[in-house]
Amino acid sequence: MEEKNETKGIWKVIGASSLGTLIEWYDFYIFGSLAVVIANQFFPKTNPTAALLSTLATFAAGFIVRPFGALVFGRLGDLVGRKYTFLLTLVLMGGSTFAIGCIPSYESIGFLAPILVLILRLIQGLALGGEYGGAATYVAEHSPAHRRGFFTSWIQTTATLGLFISLGVILLTRHMLDADPVKSIEKFNDWGWRIPFLISIILVIVSIYIRLKMKESPMYTRLKSAGKTSVNPLKESFGHKANLKMVLLALFGATMGQGVVWYTGQFYAQSFIENVCKVEFDQSRTILIWAILFATPFFVVFASLSDKIGRKWIMMIGMLLAVVSYNYLFKNLYSIADDKTKTEITEKKDVKTMLTPIANTGDSIRKVVTKFFYAEGMTMIHTKTDTAYATAGKATIKPLVAVSKTLSGNDYWKMVGIVCILILYVTMVYGPIAAFLVELFPTKIRYTSMSLPYHIGNGVFGGLTPFIATLLTTIYTDNIIVGLMYPIIIASICMVIGAIYISNKIDPEVND
């Protein structure tokens, strides 16, 4: 009976908070997932200034503005309340996403187009920085102490589900614009990419309506009526040793490891499957979609378990498993799609050569498309593009080569299984972390204090994983899995710090 009273109305709180947070993640990811299409529309490579704005949009939004948003909105949340702050972040995120979908291309309005996209992307990063801390704090402050992990885990599922929905919407839109698949993709690249941005506004309006009906967090309301809210949350969070030391502990002992495990398990895995294993566009995304679908319930499972045995060791074991098995799992991903380990059916090999004349030169663009078939069911399309010169003996120095593999059913599901394991590690490190962070800081500076380490850990350490990992592969070219050194080193340091310094005790009283 007592528990029933404690959890009365909690599902409404979780539903309203999670839906908004999920939409924010969806909005943030569609830009990242459509980066190549957006770059062609707004940031032509031939123009150096536009290319510069493109680089800024990619890096600045995720890695500089997100932690800055955590500070701005965290401060606001501790000063004026959780409800209105994360309502504002939702409006900013939804509005800027919708606006990106409406901006005319670079061809139509010139430089104004990339500048507007950059500004809107920065607003997206700022809003995301403010959203998560508010939602996690809000749900945690409504939850009973002994089930805080379980209830906050629903907020934890939203980042992965946001990615899941963004991938699903993009794939669906890409294939439904025309009965002919090739024409459909052409239409998508031309104007169809705007649809995922525009439909976001419907979701945001629904979410705003629901959030408007919500009440302020009970703990914050009590604090406010007692006149005990913080006057300067930034100073209290980071200007006093006792709080600052906890912020640093949260960052180096939990969130930086969580960030790299999160991004390696989902973004880098997808990028590795597509760019290193050369698995074709749709399969590389549906593999991730299935894996997310199977693994997502475990956010709730591990967070619930953390209510019983503590948060610390679940997160640390997740990091340990990631550190010791990443090399093995990624090597397996590579070998599944490796054509050298397969038996080619040579009689089915199909070679087509196409020549497109270049006007007034006598030269032609030559495209040689070779389709390989393998006994294991895999097919591989090898496309080599070069210039066939009219002058005898002259040849292209470096022809363009593109490889695209379509996996057999068996290999496809093996990859789903491996990515599912990678996401299980994510559920271990990420499921209990909201409850852990909430319990680390007092109510009056909670929004500010927990948002910053979260967004530095997740946004900076995690968000940079695909870039740094790819960068390492360009420096050490003979090792295909050298990119994993970055997440392995960061997660190892974080795990050691977490194991030594973090307490496994569950704070029974966050109402302080």
Add this chain to the structure above:
Amino acid sequence: MNAIKKYAGLIWIILGPLGIHYLLQTASSEIAKKPGIDTQIQWGVFITVFYPIAIGFILFGLYALEGNYDHLPESSAELDDYEAKPL
């Protein structure tokens, strides 16, 4: 355990400057290899972001060495006691 917490602080203090040195060295060699504006912005962002984090890491090590993590606060009252002692 508290002794391990303290002496491990030395490792974190050393790792901070080592990290900054590695970052600056890699940045300068990569910019020299590909001296485009894209490379400069990319490494500029890495340095801007990781430099303060490395300083935070040194500070974390310093706090650990001073024994500030020997006992973690269990209530806000303990934090309030500290608030009288700003940095």
